[in-house]
Amino acid sequence: MLPKDTLERVINQALKSQADFAEVFVERTRKTTITLQSNAVEDAVEAAIKGVGIRVASGHNSVYGYTNDWDEQSLLDLATRLGQSFPGEPIREPVALPEQETGEKHQVSIPFDEVPTEKKVELAKRANQAARDYSEEISQVTIKYLDSLQEVQIASSEDIHVGEVRGRTRLAVHSVARNEQDMQSGFNGPGSGEGFEFYDRLDVEAEAKEASRIAHTMLYADEAPSASIPVVVDNGFGGVIFHEACGHSLEATTVAKGASVFSGRKGEQIGSELVTAIDDGTIDNAWGSANYDDEGRPQQRRVLIENGVLKTYMVDHLNGRRMDEASTGSARRESYRYAPTSRMSNTFIANGDSTFEEIIRDTDYGLYAKKMGGGSVNPSTGDFNFAVMEGYMIRDGKIGEPVKGATLVGTGKDALMRIDRVGNNLERAQGMCGSMSGSVPADVGQPTVRISEITVGGRKGND
Amino acid sequence: MDFNELFNKAKKLGFNDIQARVETLEEIRYETFKGTLDKHTIADTTHLSLKGILDGRMGKLSTEDLDFDNADAWLQSLKASAKAVESGDEAIIYGGDDSYSTFDPTAGADIDTIDALRKKDLALDLDARIADGDERIAISEAIYAEAKRSIRLVNSKGLDLARQTHNAVLVAEAVAREGDDSRTAFEYIQTNRFADFDSSWLARKAVEKSTSLLGSKSIPSGRYQVLLENKASANLLQAHVNMFNAEHVQKGLSKLAGKSGEPIAGENFTLVDDPFIEKSAKSATFDDEGVATSRRKLVDSGRLEGYLHDLKTARKAGVAPTGNGFGGSIRPTNLHIAPGSEDVSSLRRSLDRGLIITDLQGLHSGTSTVSADFSLQASGYYVENGEIVKPVSLITVSGNYLDWMGRIQRMGDDLTFNISFVGSPSILIEDVVVSGT
Numbered sequence: 001m002l003p004k005d006t007l008e009r010v011i012n013q014a015l016k017s018q019a020d021f022a023e024v025f026v027e028r029t030r031k032t033t034i035t036l037q038s039n040a041v042e043d044a045v046e047a048a049i050k051g052v053g054i055r056v057a058s059g060h061n062s063v064y065g066y067t068n069d070w071d072e073q074s075l076l077d078l079a080t081r082l083g084q085s086f087p088g089e090p091i092r093e094p095v096a097l098p099e100q101e102t103g104e105k106h107q108v109s110i111p112f113d114e115v116p117t118e119k120k121v122e123l124a125k126r127a128n129q130a131a132r133d134y135s136e137e138i139s140q141v142t143i144k145y146l147d148s149l150q151e152v153q154i155a156s157s158e159d160i161h162v163g164e165v166r167g168r169t170r171l172a173v174h175s176v177a178r179n180e181q182d183m184q185s186g187f188n189g190p191g192s193g194e195g196f197e198f199y200d201r202l203d204v205e206a207e208a209k210e211a212s213r214i215a216h217t218m219l220y221a222d223e224a225p226s227a228s229i230p231v232v233v234d235n236g237f238g239g240v241i242f243h244e245a246c247g248h249s250l251e252a253t254t255v256a257k258g259a260s261v262f263s264g265r266k267g268e269q270i271g272s273e274l275v276t277a278i279d280d281g282t283i284d285n286a287w288g289s290a291n292y293d294d295e296g297r298p299q300q301r302r303v304l305i306e307n308g309v310l311k312t313y314m315v316d317h318l319n320g321r322r323m324d325e326a327s328t329g330s331a332r333r334e335s336y337r338y339a340p341t342s343r344m345s346n347t348f349i350a351n352g353d354s355t356f357e358e359i360i361r362d363t364d365y366g367l368y369a370k371k372m373g374g375g376s377v378n379p380s381t382g383d384f385n386f387a388v389m390e391g392y393m394i395r396d397g398k399i400g401e402p403v404k405g406a407t408l409v410g411t412g413k414d415a416l417m418r419i420d421r422v423g424n425n426l427e428r429a430q431g432m433c434g435s436m437s438g439s440v441p442a443d444v445g446q447p448t449v450r451i452s453e454i455t456v457g458g459r460k461g462n463d
Numbered sequence: 464m465d466f467n468e469l470f471n472k473a474k475k476l477g478f479n480d481i482q483a484r485v486e487t488l489e490e491i492r493y494e495t496f497k498g499t500l501d502k503h504t505i506a507d508t509t510h511l512s513l514k515g516i517l518d519g520r521m522g523k524l525s526t527e528d529l530d531f532d533n534a535d536a537w538l539q540s541l542k543a544s545a546k547a548v549e550s551g552d553e554a555i556i557y558g559g560d561d562s563y564s565t566f567d568p569t570a571g572a573d574i575d576t577i578d579a580l581r582k583k584d585l586a587l588d589l590d591a592r593i594a595d596g597d598e599r600i601a602i603s604e605a606i607y608a609e610a611k612r613s614i615r616l617v618n619s620k621g622l623d624l625a626r627q628t629h630n631a632v633l634v635a636e637a638v639a640r641e642g643d644d645s646r647t648a649f650e651y652i653q654t655n656r657f658a659d660f661d662s663s664w665l666a667r668k669a670v671e672k673s674t675s676l677l678g679s680k681s682i683p684s685g686r687y688q689v690l691l692e693n694k695a696s697a698n699l700l701q702a703h704v705n706m707f708n709a710e711h712v713q714k715g716l717s718k719l720a721g722k723s724g725e726p727i728a729g730e731n732f733t734l735v736d737d738p739f740i741e742k743s744a745k746s747a748t749f750d751d752e753g754v755a756t757s758r759r760k761l762v763d764s765g766r767l768e769g770y771l772h773d774l775k776t777a778r779k780a781g782v783a784p785t786g787n788g789f790g791g792s793i794r795p796t797n798l799h800i801a802p803g804s805e806d807v808s809s810l811r812r813s814l815d816r817g818l819i820i821t822d823l824q825g826l827h828s829g830t831s832t833v834s835a836d837f838s839l840q841a842s843g844y845y846v847e848n849g850e851i852v853k854p855v856s857l858i859t860v861s862g863n864y865l866d867w868m869g870r871i872q873r874m875g876d877d878l879t880f881n882i883s884f885v886g887s888p889s890i891l892i893e894d895v896v897v898s899g900t
Contacts, residue, residue, distance in 0.1 A: 034547065038714055044547035045791075046540045048526040051508065063503040068527040078505075085503055117547045140715045176716060176833055183718060185833045224838075226684040226861070226898035257496060259602050259638055261645065339504070374828035376840075380602075380638045380647045383856055385825035385840035407829045407838035407859050409898075457838045457859025457898035461686060 001163065002026050002052075002070070004097055007155040010075045012094040014056045015157060017083035020092055021057040021318075023156035024075075025294065027336040032112060034145040036124040039132075044117055051336035054078055058086040060322050064339040095157045103164030103291025106284065108195035112147040112169065115196045120145050123171060123199055130205035131175050134212035137219060139178035141212070146170045147196070154296035158317065164291045167195045168441055170430065173208045177215035184221075184404065186214025187373075187389065191430040191441065194285040214371055214390045217402050224391055224406035224458025230366035231408060232359055232394065232421075232450045237372050237429035239348050239444035241451075242277055244375040244384040245412040246270075250304055252319035252330070252342040253436060254379040261382035261413060262310060270310045271416030274352050277305040279314055281329065281345030287430040288345040288442040295331040295340055302328050304347075308416075316342040334438025341437045348445030352422025356448045359421045361397040367406065367456050368392040368399055374431065382412040407457045415451055423448035469534050470619040473515055476538055480556040481515035482618035484751055485529075492608040493583045495590040500583060501604075512751075512791075513537060514556070517545035521554035523791065555774040557784075558620040560755040566739040568628045568746040572655035574609060575629060581657075582607050585633065589662040593637050596670030599677065601645070602638035605662075607631065610744065614751075622753045630655045630744040632882070635665045639673035646679060646854075648672035651882060654742045672821070675844075679856035681899040682845055688817030689860060689895040690810055692843070693879040695823045696887035699839075700800060703864045704885070705832040707734075707761050708793045709776035716833055718865055719767060727767045728868035731803060734762035736771065738786065738796035745796050745884040749786065756786035756796060765869075771795055799886030803874025807889050810875055812849035818897065819844045819851070820860060835864040841897075858899040867892060 007024050014022035029049040035042045052075060053066040063085045065078045124143040131141040147169040155161040170191030177184050188211040192198040233241055246262075254260040262270060271277075281299030283289050290299050295317050303311050315323065316331035319342055332343035360368065368391065375386025387407050393400040428445030466483050473481040492504040513524045515538075522545030524537055548554075574582075586607040593603035609631040617623045634651045648669040652660055691699070711717040719727065728734075738747050738756035749755055752774050760768050772780070773788030787793050811819065824840040831837070838861035844851045875889035 038550070040549040040551065041547050042550050042552075043521075043523060043791075044544045045523045045525065046544060047524070048528050050526075050528045061499065061501055063505075065505045067507050068509060068529070069507070081505065117543055121547055178715070183833050185831060226859075226896055228684075228900050257602065337506070337508070339502070374825075376825050376828070378647060378824070380645050381856070382645075383824075383840065383842075385829065385859070387825065387828040387838070405836045405838050405861060407825060407840065407861070409840045409857050409859055411857065455681065455857060455859065455898055455900070457840075457861055459836065459838065459861040459863075459896050461684070461896045 013079040018088035026153040053336040108167035110196040127208035130208040160296035173211040175212040184218035221402035221404040223460035224403040239446035256319035346443035421450035592666030601640035604636040606634040635669035646676035679854040697881040701885040709770040733801035752788040802878035802888040
């Protein structure tokens with residue numbers, strides 16, 4: 001990584017302008033992707049990412065430059081170019097950086113580069129076999145093994161100089177089930193923010209079977225109805241509903257600009273009293289955890305909503321300036337190619353009192369969304385959608401026949417208010433979250449939750 | 464060290480053939496927020512991809528650390544990568560085609576010659592025009608983004624090709640607000656000629672779109688006639704591109720497997736992949752494997768003519784490669800549904816009790832290239848007797864894309880490309896399942 005005096009010189013070069021903030025983000029990442037399909041390894045690709053991003057700001061306005069040229073003179077030239085956006089006499093004294101602080105949480109015990117490729121391939125093969133053994137109607141299985149070791153160093157004129165190594169790995173299983181009439185797919189992709197030791201405790205076979213079970217169930221599912229009805233969203237990846245319906249609209253990225261439906265609503269009741277929602281980037285070795293955010297501040301645990309009342313937004317330093325609020329350590333970015341902005345880390349709805357059985361029993365008619373796919377939101381309107389990967393009808397308090405092809409749509413403020421049951425079985429699951437600063441790993445999570453009414457967009461129609 | 468030395472080194476290690484692809488990218492971006500320059504980005508990056516055949520198997524590597532001092536480490540990694548491969552598919556590094564199109568994607572491009580200040584001012588001017596367009600505009604934002612991309616492909620079979628694109632996009636974003644109702648618009652112009660950036664026209668579009676959607680509500684569930692606007696239709700097509708990807712076809716992941724030569728769509732449906740479209744950042748005369756690209760009809764008047772191939776899938780299928788080997792997989796260039804001849808306003812007028820859908824959301828999650836089933840969040844306008852009655856949001860439209868390709872009743876003449884250069888005219892479909900209240 002870069003020596004302290006180089007970082008200092010680059011920051012101070014940028015500050016030879018009217019800029020009041022300068023930051024250097026240094027990254028070196030190694031990634032492995034192994035793809036197994038049609039029972040054979042297709043590809044095993046190593047990728048090396050190496051670059052530097054420099055951000056310079058004056059008040060609310062910022063400039064960002066990035067390069068993979070680590071030569072000090074090139075970085076000084078880039079800093080000069082960026083500083084030229086804020087011409088005039090310097091307003092800050094040159095800074096002296098503290099010694100680098102290195103993050104010690106979320107350690108990687110077994111670094112991926114110490115694991116031979118054959119062992120990674122073996123994992124993929126075990127998953128493939130288990131997924132195929134599930135049923136003769138499983139016609140194709142694609143396994144993607146991914147690992148990445150991201151080494152970062154972040155220094156800024158805010159007296160920040162930190163570094164850490166972030167390990168992440170994921171085993172993604174995509175199964176296709178086929179019969180004479182149809183083809184359907186199922187997905188399951190457990191991951192973690194640690195090293196290869198993750199696989200010591202992962203039940204690879206069970207996780208792989210899960211993808212096949214979903215695909216096979218959907219092969220014999222009826223079309224979902226088209227109607228506005230109660231929906232019971234199961235725990236784990238079901239938390240994507242909060243992530244989309246509400247989480248993105250609590251990020252300073254849109255809140256600071258007054259562009260979010262939840263801008264200026266701190267202290268107000270924005271959801272049902274049953275809802276407490278937390279974004280916690282400090283959970284040990286979780287998929288969305290880190291020692292520091294991507295502006296170099298410690299990651300935090302943030303209670304976003306407590307009993308339905310909006311408590312805090314997720315704030316990064318620069319958007320915080322616009323909001324007149326301190327950073328909550330929420331700045332994240334995919335890589336040095338992106339300027340950071342406020343993002344979710346591991347976001348979940350906290351446990352309530354109901355049991356899963358009670359929630360189903362108390363529902364006369366509705367949809368049980370057992371496994372969710374992804375979704376998206378427009379934070380300015382609050383309109384969101386997410387896909388149900390595996391659904392069942394609920395009739396007279398009992399889970400009935402499987403249904404496929406439903407997308408749920410609604411607005412964040414309605415959906416949060418309409419949560420009328422919260423279960424006691426909180427689980428988290430792993431996803432990739434895409435936004436302005438790229439694609440970052442993020443956990444979603446929740447216990448089983450019931451929404452009293454939401455639009456279900458199935459293909460069956462209402463006739 | 465240069466590539467020849469690297470290739471020689473590789474051959475000594477037992478590689479049959481080896482290929483390098485170097486991509487350099489220069490980017491400039493200006494983003495405004497409510498009349499001020501909010502963010503400015505400049506970037507300069509280089510990326511090297513290597514692939515090499517060892518014992519008939521293809522090793523792959525990608526790196527941003529372009530120091531040739533790493534050559535030994537690269538080759539070791541490439542070797543490990545090749546050794547892990549088990550697939551029996553033939554690994555091919557291509558010696559090149561006899562000739563390549565003389566089409567130049569940068570012909571007529573002038574954004575290189577335009578001063579940076581004018582680009583910044585263009586974004587600011589657009590922002591001001593959005594803000595001034597209507598008193599209900601609460602937030603105006605504009606983006607000017609430019610990318611100059613150079614690609615060199617060189618391999619041990621003597622191939623050495625280079626190409627370049629230099630394109631820019633101007634984006635208008637508007638948030639219109641009335642009471643606690645907010646509606647947004649995202650409109651853009653993509654080109655490589657500065658004079659095409661008509662900020663007044665673009666601002667007007669964004670203002671009209673966002674304000675006309677104010678007061679949007681859901682409608683009762685039912686079956687409706689739907690006029691799917693060009694960009695929304697292009698986005699829906701893009702979500703289903705892999706149905707035409709030969710790799711998916713060969714792996715049993717596409718319902719189009721075994722349908723070559725058969726009718727799969729209506730006679731009004733022709734699907735074209737055209738690598739030689741002016742002002743497109745996706746235009747290219749060769750793909751990442753060195754295969755010459757060509758203009759092809761994937762579907763001709765409803766009949767499936769073929770799939771998108773790279774070297775490997777073409778060899779396996781016993782057909783000629785199609786020049787669609789991009790980014791380590793198979794991708795189209797400028798894929799689009801051929802336009803019809805009908806004026807869009809006449810399509811609108813023909814709606815008796817129907818919907819104009821201007822936007823589809825959730826395309827990454829509400830679609831499946833395996834089943835072709837989709838259910839997507841939609842917004843637009845409810846129309847009676849050819850006249851817009853009210854704006855509509857929070858509904859879903861659902862169906863099966865294969866089924867839809869056969870059911871397009873009328874096709875507009877307004878072919879437009881989306882932000883990823885997938886194109887479509889506006890299309891009219893009857894009896895669409897819509898979920899609402």
